[in-house]
Amino acid sequence: MDLGIRLLAASALAAALATATAAAGEPSPTKAKVDFARDVRPILSDACFACHGFDEKERKAGLRLDTHEGAIAKLKSGDAAVVPGNLEESGLVFRVETDDEEMLMPPKKSGKTLTPAQVDVLKRWIAEGAPWSGHWAFEPVKKAEPPKPAEAARARGPVDSFLLARMEAEGLKPSPTAEPAALLRRATLDLTGLPPTIAEADAFLAAVAAEGLDAAYEKAVDRLLDSPRYGEHMARYWLDAARYGDTHGLHLDNFREMWAYRDWVVRAFNSDKPFDQFIVEQLAGDLLPNPTPDQLVATGFNRCHVSTAEGGSIEQEVYTRNVCDQVDTNGSVFLGLTVACARCHDHKYDPISQKEYYQFFAFFNNIDGPALDGNRSRWEPFLPTPTREQAEKMKALDAKVVELKAKVDAEAKRFAAGYDPKADDARPEVVAREDFAWIDDAPPPGAAASGTGDFVGKASHPVKSGRRSLRIEAKGLTQKIVEANGPKLKVGKGDSLFAHVYLDPKNPPREVMLQWKVGGQWARRAIWGENLIDWGKDATVERLRIGDLPADGEWARLEVPTAQLDIAPGTVIEGWAFTLFDGVAYFDEAGLRTWTPQEGRAYPNLTAWIRDRIADDGAGLADDVKAILKKPRGQRSEEERKKLIDLFLAAGWSEVEKAVGPIRDEVAKAEMERKKLDDQVSTTLIFRERAGEPKPAFVLNRGEYDQPKDQVGRVVPAFLPPLPSDAPADRLGLARWLVAPEHPLTARVAVNRFWQQVFGVGLVKTSEDFGAQGEPPSHPELLDWLASTFREEGWDVKKMMRRLVTTAAYRQSAKATPEGLAKDPENRLLARGPRFRLDAETLRDQAFFAGGILVEEMGGPSVKPPQPSGLWEAVAYVGSDTGVFQADEGPRKVHRRSLYTFWKRTAPPPQMATLDAPSRESCRVRRERTNTPLQALLLLNEPQYVEASRALAERTLREAAGTTDERLARMFRIAAGRAPEAAELAELAAALKDFTAHYADKPDQAKALIETGATGPDPALDPRELAPWTMIGNVILNLDEVVTKG
Template structure:
C-alpha cells in the first residue's frame, strides 16, 4: 500500500520537490510561485460601475464596457436579428439556421425572444455535436492509431459519442474531468466512465514497435503532455528534456507528473456490458453473426493451419523484440515486476493471428531464412487459397463497429512501475527514480494518493486535484477556451499556454468572474455559454469602425464583434444542410463519405456502406490519421496527432478550388438549387431571395440582386452556346418533380449561380 501527500514548490534559485511532506523551505517559496496571475487563487471580482448602464445585459457586459470606457470607446450597435441567429446557430450548432427559424425569431416581439432562441440552441442535440467537436480537437481524437500501418480502432467512436452526450446532458465539467482521467478507478462499475478514459487512451500508437519498454515511456509522455496542455494550459512537455526555459518547472517535476500514469495500461478488448447495446451494436452483432456463420468452415481450416505452427511462430514473434522487452517477455510470471506485468499485457494486446500468418509466409517462402521449413510450403499455399475464398464474403462483414469498449486499466494491481528522470528526455538514459507530484508552480490543493487493492490510485488523485475548485488553473483555462470559441480569441490569446511565454489576459477581472461563476454554477458549460450568448458584447455588429480601429487595432477590447471564417466541418455541414440532404442522426460508428477516386488510400478508406453515410455530419466522418478527409483538409481541420487547441485560419487558392471543383459540393449545389425552386416557385426574384435566406439569413440588397441577375443572363448565354453544338450536357437542379416547369438552360445557369454564391466569403464567414 502506498500513502503519500505530495507537495512541491519553487523559488527563484532552485526547484525543491519533497515526496512526503511540506518543508519550511517549500512554505517560504510559495509566494514566489504565486506571483504570476495564472497561479493566484481565483477571485470573485465585483461587477464594475459603468456609465452606459442600459447596455449591460449580463455581468459580462459590465467588465467589457469598463475597459471600453477607459479608452473613451462606445460599444457597437446590436447586429440585426438575422445576423445574430446565423452567428449563434453556427457557434452553438455548427450549421446554419433554417429560413423558418430565422423568420420565427425575427417575428418574435416578446421580451424573451433572445432567451427562447438561446435555450432552444442549448437544448438541441446539435449543441453536443458542436461542442463535442471542439473537445475532440483537444483530445487528439482519431479512429485509427497512426504510424505506418495506421490500424483502425473500432471502439473509438464510443468515446466520441460519450463526449457528445456529456455536453448535451451538461455533465458538470469537474465530473467530466474525473471520468476522463480516472473513470476506471473512480467508477469501476460505470461503463460510460470507463469509455471516458478514451481521452487518455487515444494516443497515436505503433503496435509493431519492438521496444515495449520505450513504448511505455512514449505513451506516458503523451498522457502527461495532454493533461498538462488540455486542462491546465501548461506547456509541461518542454520540461521533459530540460528544465523549462520560461516557467519554473524542472525536469524532475515533469517526471513526477508522469509518475501518475506509471501503472496505466490500455485494454481495447473489454466486452460490452450486457443490456447496454445500442441499435448500432445490435446491427453489428447481427451482421457479424451472419458473416461468421457463412465463413465458419473456412475460418476453422485457417485456424487449424495456424494452430499447427502457433507455438513456434509465437516464440519467433517474441524473439523479435529488443533486449529489455525480451527480459520481461521470457521471464516466468511468478517473477514479474510491475514493469514486466505492463510489458506482457502490452505484448498480448498487440499480438494477433496476423503475426502467426507472417511467420508462416516467411517460413514457406524465404529459403535463406533460418525459419524456412519445406513442410510449411503446402500449408501456406492452402492458407492463401482459403484467404481468397474468405474475401468473397467481405460484403457480409460489418462495415464498422465492434462489441467491445476501450478503457484504461491498472491490471488489478496497486503497485506501479518505477518512474525515472531521463537525462535529456532520452529513454535509454534513466537517472533518479521519482514519486508522483504536481509542479510547485501550478499551486492548488495538496495531492493525496489513496491506493486500493486493484489500483494505484494515482490517476484518481490527479483527477481530484485538477477538478478541485481550489485549483487556480482548471476553471480559468476552460472558460477562456469557451470565450475563444465565441470571440475568435481568448481573454488569454494563448489558450494552451498560461505560462510566462504566453500572453497575459486582456481583461483579468472578466476571466476571474467567468471562472468563479462557472464553479458556483456547478461547473455547467451550458450556463456559461448561455450567459455569453445573451450578452450585449456577443450581440454587437461586426461592421468595421474607424474610431475603434484607431484606438484598438487588434480589437482586444471587443468594441466590434470579431468576424471569423467558418471551420472546416461548419463549411461542409452547412453546405450539406443547405442542400436539404443532411442525414440528422446522432452518434454511431464512424462513416466513410465519398472521396475522389484518385485518392490512392487503398484499404485505409472504405467505400460507403450506406447511402446515408455520404450525408452525415462531419463529426461522424472516419478520422484516419494518415489519410485526412480531402474535402475538409484544405480548411485547417484539427491535427489528430496531438492536442489541437486552436484552429488555424489560412487563406489559400486550394480552398476556393476545392469548393469549386468538388463533384460532391457541386452535387449539393444542384440539390440546393432544386430546393430553392421548390420552395420559392418560378418567380426568379423570390428564388434569389430564398437562396440568400438559406445561406445568409437575409435577402440580397438591390446591388446584389442586380449582380445576380446579370450573372444568370451571361451564364445562360454561355451555356446556350455550348449546348447548341450538342456536345455539352447541362447540369440541372436535382430533387424536382416532372411537374415542375423549368427552362433547362436557365435552370442550369441557376445551378452555376448557387454554386458560385456558396463559394463566397459571405457564406464562409460568420459575421
C-alpha cells in the same frame, strides 16, 4: 464545367456583397502605471528566462530573473540586476542599453532584441520600485467586483461591465446591436454549428415584433441549447483537444474503433454534464466506485494518442512515448501549460522541473495493456459496447452454453461410470513424443479469437481433422489471432510447433505466416513464400523465412522447431496467429509436437494419463497422489488404483469425449454464434489500471526511455496546490485535484476556451499556454470573474455558453469602423461583434444544410464521404487496412455531419485539412485560421460543395414557385439568413442570366456540372435550367457573408 466563368462570377458577386474584414493585431497599450504581470514579466520571459530562468542547468552567471529574490540578489561581482527605485545601480538597465556588443543583453547571438518601448517599460518598472507579483495564472482565482462603466446602461450583465470599462479606458465605443436576422444566424452557428432555417428565422422575427428583441432572443438561445445539434457542435472542439481519430496514427495507421467515445462526448454536452464531472470521468472513470459502462467509455480520452506496432519497435520506448503523450495532453487541456518542455530538462520558462514532469507521468504509468497496438482495432484494454438487441442475444447464448455444458457433464459422468481399466494393464507407462493439437475445429476452451477468418464445416470446405477447419481470405494482409485464456501450450526440449494448411488452388496466397505470442510479445514469426509482410527484423526470429509455399490443393504440414524460434523449454505459448498475404487458405490441427504434458487434452486410456502425470512429476496433484504415481504399477493398492481412475475420468477420457461429442458440437455451434456476435459488437478503447502495486516511474535522462535515473512517486507540481492529504495518489485523486476550488488553472483554462469558441480569440490568446511564454489575458479581472462564476454555478457549461451569447458585446453589429480597426484591429476589446471565417466542419455542414441534404442522424461508426483518389495510398504501407480509400455510398452516409467523418490521422479528410482542421495526431486546443487561394478553390470546386450547390438549386426550384427574383431571394435567404437588398438581387439576376446563356448551347457542360457529387440530380428538372441555378447556388455559398460568422 467551366471553372473560369465560375471563378469570375463568384469573385465579382462576392466583391459586390462583401463586408469589411477585421485585420489582425493587438490593442495599443495604455500609459498607466507599469503592471509587472501584464507589462514586465512577458518581456523578461521572452528575452531573459532561457538563460536566467527556472532551468538551473542552463542558467548563466548565476543570475535568476524569474523570481523577485533572484532579480534583486547581489551577484559575485557585488552588483544586482535590479535595485528597486535606482536605475543607475541596476545592472539590468546598463546591459539592455549599452552599445558594447560584448555586454549587451540579450546577446546578439540569441537572435532576440528589445525594442525601445520594451526598454522603457523595464526602466519605468525599476523606477517605480520594481514591484513584483507571481505569474498571474498561478495565483488563486479572485472574483473581482464588476466595474461601473460610464455607459453602464449598455451592459447586460457583469461581463459587459468589464468589457465596457476597458473600452472606455481605450477610448472606444461599443457598436449598435446587430440586426435580428444576423444575430439569430450568429447564435445558431455558434451553438449548433448550423444556420437557422427560414421557418426558425420567421418565427424569431415574429417573436421580436411581438415580445421585443431581448425576450425573443433569450428564448431562441434556450431552444438552441436544448437542440441535440448543440452537443455535436461542442464535441467537435473537445475532440480536437482529445486528439480523437479513427486510426492508430503511425506506421500502418490501421483502423481504431473508438467512435463510442466520440458519442459519449456528444451526449455529455447535450445532457449538460457538469464540467468537473466531465473531467473526472475522462481522467479516471474506471477508478470511480462501481463505474458504469459510460464512465468506462469516457476514459478513452487517455487512449486517443497515436500508437504503432511497427516491426522493430521497442516496447518500452513506445510505452514511454504513449504515457508522455497522456501527460502532455492533460497538461495542455486542463492546465493550459506546455509541460512537454520539461520531459528532457527543467522547463526554461515555467516552474516545472524535470522531476515534477515524471512525478506527473507516474499518475498514468500503470495501464493494464500492451504498449504496441498489434495493428488491431481492439487494442487492450477495450470495452465491448453492444446495442441493446445484441446484449440480449449475447445473454441468451451464454445461458444456452451453460445449459449445454451441464448436459455434457451429466453425460460424461453417466458414461464414465462404466469404465473398465483392465484393458490398460498391457500398456507401458513411458513417455513418448506425440502431436498435441491446440487448435482443431475451434479455438481452445476460453481462448479469445479476433481478426478475419471463420471455422467452416467439411460439407463444402476442405478439412483435415475433425469436423471443421479455419478459412482465411485475404486481400493484402489478413490475420486471425487466437489468444489463450484457458489451457496454454508448454514447450519442452526438442519440441516443434506445427500447423496444417491447404492453399486454395483457385486463389493461393502469396505468403503464409505463423506467429506466436511469447512473454506477452508477438515477436516469433515463421514465413513461407514471398517476404511481403514486413513485420519484425528480417532473418531473425521476428521474421524467419522457412521456405517456399507448399503445393496448393492438398493438405501440407508446416513445422518449425521451437529451438529455431529461440523458444526455451518451459516457455508457455500464449497465443497463435495465422496470417496470409492475398489469397485463400485453410488451417487445421495446429499445435505442439511434444512429450511434455499439456493442459486440456483428452486421454485414450488410464495409462496415457498416468504417463503424462509421471512426466510432469504430478504437477498440480496432491502429495499422496504423487506418492502413488512413484510406485510401480504392481505395487499400487486397489484403493490407490481407484483414486487414479477417478482422477483420470475427471481429467478427460477420450471415449467420454466421443460420447458427448454431439452435445459438444451444439456447444461449439452456440459458442461460434456467440463469437461471431462478439466480432460484430463494436468496442472502444478504455483506460484500466493493472492489478497489484503501481508500476515504478523514474526520471528519464534527456527523456530517453532506457536511461532511468531516480525513482519518483505520484506528486503534483510544487507551484500548484498540493494533493489533499486524504486524496488517493492515483488518477482519481489527480482528477479531483484539478477541479478543486483552490486550483488556479482548470476553470480559467476552460472558460477561456469557451470564450475563444464564441468570440474567436480567447481572453488569453494563447489558450494552449497560460505560462510565462503565453500572452497575458486582455481582461484579467473578467477571466477570473468567469472562472469563479463557472465553479460557483456547478461547472454548468450551458449556463456559461448562455451567459456569453447573451452579452451586449456578443449582440453587437460586427461592422468595423476605421477608428475601431486602427485602435483594435483584432477586436480583442470587443467594440464590435465577433466576425471570422467558419471552421471547416461548419462550412461543409452549412452547405449541405442549405441544400436540404444534411443527414442529421446521430452517432454510430464514422463514415467516409468521397475525396480525391490516391491520398491514402500515398502514405500507406503494405498490409495497412486503411491503405486504400473506399468511399461510402448513399446519402445516408456521405451527407452526414462532418463530426462523423472518418479521421485517418496520416491523411486527414482533405476538405477539412485545407480549411485548417488539425490532423489529430496530437492535442490541439486552438486552431489556426488562415486564408489561402486553395481554400477558395476548394469551396468553389470540391465535388461535395458543388453537389450542395446543386441541391440548393433543386430545393429552390421545387419549393419556390413564383418569379425568378422571388426564387433568388429565397435561395439567398436560406444561405445568408437574411433577405437580399435590391442591389444584391440585381447582381444575382444578372449572373443567372449570364449562366443561362452560357449553358443554353452547352448541354454536355450542364450535364457534367449537375452530375457532380455522390448523388445524381433530380431527373424531373431540365439540366439546362438546373445548371445555371446550380452556379448561382455555388456563388451564394461562397459569399464572404455566408462563409463568415458576423
